[in-house]
Amino acid sequence: MERIEFLKRGFGSLLGIAAITPMVGACSSSTVDPVTSTTTGTGTSTGTSNGSSSSDCKVSPSETEGPFPTKVPANFVRSDIRSDRTGVAFTINITIKNSNNSCAALSGALVDIWHCDKDGYYSEYGGTGMQSVNYTSVDFLRGRQTSDANGLVKFTSIFPGWYSGRAPHIHVHVYNSSGKSLLVTQIAFPYDISNTVYTTAQAYGYTKGAQDTKNERDNVFSDSYATEIATVTGSISAGYILAFNVVVSA
Template sequence: MERNEFLKRGFSSLLGLAVLTACKNNVVVDPTTGGTTAGTGSTNGNSASNCAVTPSETEGPFPTKVPANFVRQDIRADRTGVVTTMAITIKNGAAGCAPLAGAFVDVWHCDKDGYYSEYGGSGMQSLNLTNVDFLRGRQITDASGLVNFTTIFPGWYSGRAPHVHVHVFNAAGKSLLVTQIAFPYAVTNVVYTTAQASGYTKGTQDTTNERDNVFNDGYANELGTVTGSVSGGYSLTHTIVVNA
């Protein structure tokens, strides 16, 4: 089965509308002048009154095979691209959105060219990367429910909007939630159209969040807050609410 058939891709004929929608909540400054790009994400989990559990999503066709092998904060390995930090906070919706300490948080995403480690050599991903393990990591939440990762800005592949996969377990190893983090279009468009020197040469993504087969049913609680610039790097912050 071809990868694009598996993902049920669709070309984004409503790209202009998506740009207008994104710009309502994002501020973009021309990066050629040294400015920054910023995308405002979800406010979910900010209080007990705004504490809906984050939507569950598929692990996708490329989940981490043995997450316990990748207890590391810097998950870049040999991958190059625009440096990006991720600060992910886990909160417990069953306890008034209190921070969830001691939880395992696994993350993984594709590289700047749209490829995943640990997989390949098949119709799902032609490039064989079965012997490498970049852009996969695990951390344990602190007393504030926070984990941090250093990575690169994810690329994109046909049929999917840019995203990061997240799997949250409690301290006993019980699975609590599999979800994904979406990116503001205003930010991704800047990276993909101006960061050629960092290797982003594919141009603008072919699928927006609104047309994505994972996010198109609503991604308000999955949208990360992203700030920074191509030259200085980006920071993603996001809160995920689970029932623990």
């Protein structure tokens, strides 16, 4: 069973056949990303400002952990999550904010992230129909950090690749300082940035070409992409920097 089939069956059982149809058509979608992502100059795209003030202080959308969550997150307390993975340099800055305190920064939150490598594969899994390549014995591109006084966590990584049926994304799981789960969500990328990487960064190993599913056709992001697109700046040669606010109820 391919990952696209997992997504069809998992979401279809929850949302019905209507939820499956948009994803099936995603591979041939010719639409462009929504206006919530705007290009401000070469190598720069801005996403949502959710949580930037008390006036837009809404809890970030809750999303599935997906079929490849980190098995023991506490084992991966590290900011550099690359391990042996290569690709375009990528700095991930995530700010955790508390909706119960007018979106003030939340310090002391435990923040786990994980994403696929440039070829679309996850560590800790594989050797099955869900992912043919076996990476069960390695743990690349997974990490945990504790938010600082400004609510910030920072990770050093590589720009994620994509796999069929999903727009490129990062998984995020936020806990409070006592380990209570506050939110599982996902971060989307501006299409112009990801398309640039996937179509022009062959020298860095991105050889699959353009993603087959855009944010508005992705059955995770399609209902809430306006609050899930990050701001991404930089270039292929210099690397990219992602900035994103995650709002939780703490």
